[in-house]
Amino acid sequence: MKHVALLVADTSQGALASLRGEALLTHAVRGLIDSGCVDLTIVLDSDRRLAESESAVRAVPGAAQRYRVFSGCADRSESLRRALHVVTPTRSEVLVVHEATRARTPASLVEAVVAAVRDGAPAAVPVLPMTDTVKLVDGAARITGTSDRTRLRTLQTPMAFHADLREELAEHGPERLLDRLGAAVRLVDGHPDAGRLASEFELALAEAALAEAGGKR
Numbered sequence: 555m556k557h558v559a560l561l562v563a564d565t566s567q568g569a570l571a572s573l574r575g576e577a578l579l580t581h582a583v584r585g586l587i588d589s590g591c592v593d594l595t596i597v598l599d600s601d602r603r604l605a606e607s608e609s610a611v612r613a614v615p616g617a618a619q620r621y622r623v624f625s626g627c628a629d630r631s632e633s634l635r636r637a638l639h640v641v642t643p644t645r646s647e648v649l650v651v652h653e654a655t656r657a658r659t660p661a662s663l664v665e666a667v668v669a670a671v672r673d674g675a676p677a678a679v680p681v682l683p684m685t686d687t688v689k690l691v692d693g694a695a696r697i698t699g700t701s702d703r704t705r706l707r708t709l710q711t712p713m714a715f716h717a718d719l720r721e722e723l724a725e726h727g728p729e730r731l732l733d734r735l736g737a738a739v740r741l742v743d744g745h746p747d748a749g750r751l752a753s754e755f756e757l758a759l760a761e762a763a764l765a766e767a768g769g770k771r
Contacts, residue, residue, distance in 0.1 A: 557668060559592045559650040559712070560637045562630055563599040563607060568752055569654035570606055574764050577610040578751060581657035583621065584614045586712075589664035592650060595621045596640055598633040631727045638724040641717075648672065649720065651728045652712040658760060659712065659748040666742045667714035675740035678714045679732060681707035682744040707741070710748045 563569035563579055570577045579597070586592045595617070599607040604623055611621050624640060634651065641649065648671045650664065663680055670678035684706035690699040713728050722731055732739050751757050 556647040557592050557594075557650065558641050558646045558648070558717075559586045559595045559652055559664075560634060560641075561586070561595055561597045561652050561654055562633050562637075563597055563603075563654040568757075569599070570603065570610060571751070571757060573657060573751065573757060573760055576613060577606075578657035579607060579610040579654045580613045582652065582654045582659070583611050583617055585657070585659050585661050586650070586652065586664055587614060587616055587620065588661040589668070590661070591665055591668045593620065596637045597621060597623045597654075598637050599623060599625070601625050634727065635724045638720055641720065646717040646720075649715045649717055649723065650712045651715070651723075653750065655750045655752050656711055656748050657751055658764075659710075660745050663710075663742075663745050663748055664712050667712055667740075670740040670742055671714045671716050673740075676716050676719060676738050677732060677735055678740040678742055680710040680712070680744035680748060681741050682710065682746075683707060708744070710744045 561582060569579045573581055583595055586595050597607055597611060604625060607623050611617055611623060622640070624636065648668050650668065652659070667678040667680060684703040686703070688701040688703055688706060689697050690701060692698050713732070715723055715728070715731070719731065726734060749756070751760050
């Protein structure tokens with residue numbers, strides 16, 4: 555086993571929300587499997603939803619031997635630590651951290667971050683340029699300046715890390731570890747479809763986009 559995906563669903567309240575008749579979790583797992591570069595997907599969810607999560611994952615053709623569902627907790631970082639303890643370090647090469655609510659993430663984006671780590675980067679993350687103007691405010695919500703958006707990027711998942719960073723990933727979490735790695739992190743082009751589907755409005759937009767595309771992811 556070389557590539558393991560850690561898919562946190564317990565802090566994603568909409569992970570079991572329906573998109574085109576399937577749970578977001580189902581779509582997310584399908585994207586990981588379709589990438590062809592994830593050998594095992596570990597899903598972390600709350601105790602009360604484990605059965606539903608199992609069912610959602612089993613709905614993906616070919617997933618039967620390539621996933622495990624474990625009990626997570628309310629804290630995302632702690633859930634990731636639990637998942638990382640399940641992964642045997644000597645059997646994994648790349649660790650992929652993903653979010654269930656980014657259900658429309660293209661399989662090609664999974665491939666891109668995994669390939670970057672296999673090519674020598676300690677970590678890789680998809681990013682998109684910031685298109686909105688960002689204002690700085692003080693404690694009284696007064697504008698104090700404008701950020702240079704040419705230097706700003708929004709982060710998406712999946713994020714990929716070399717398995718040698720397993721302990722650091724468990725200790726610091728993915729976002730803080732990226733900060734610690736700094737310039738060594740490989741940035742890959744993100745994708746508009748990899749956004750979170752965390753509201754009814756975002757789900758409605760995704761439904762419309764899929765309907766227009768004939769139901770394809």
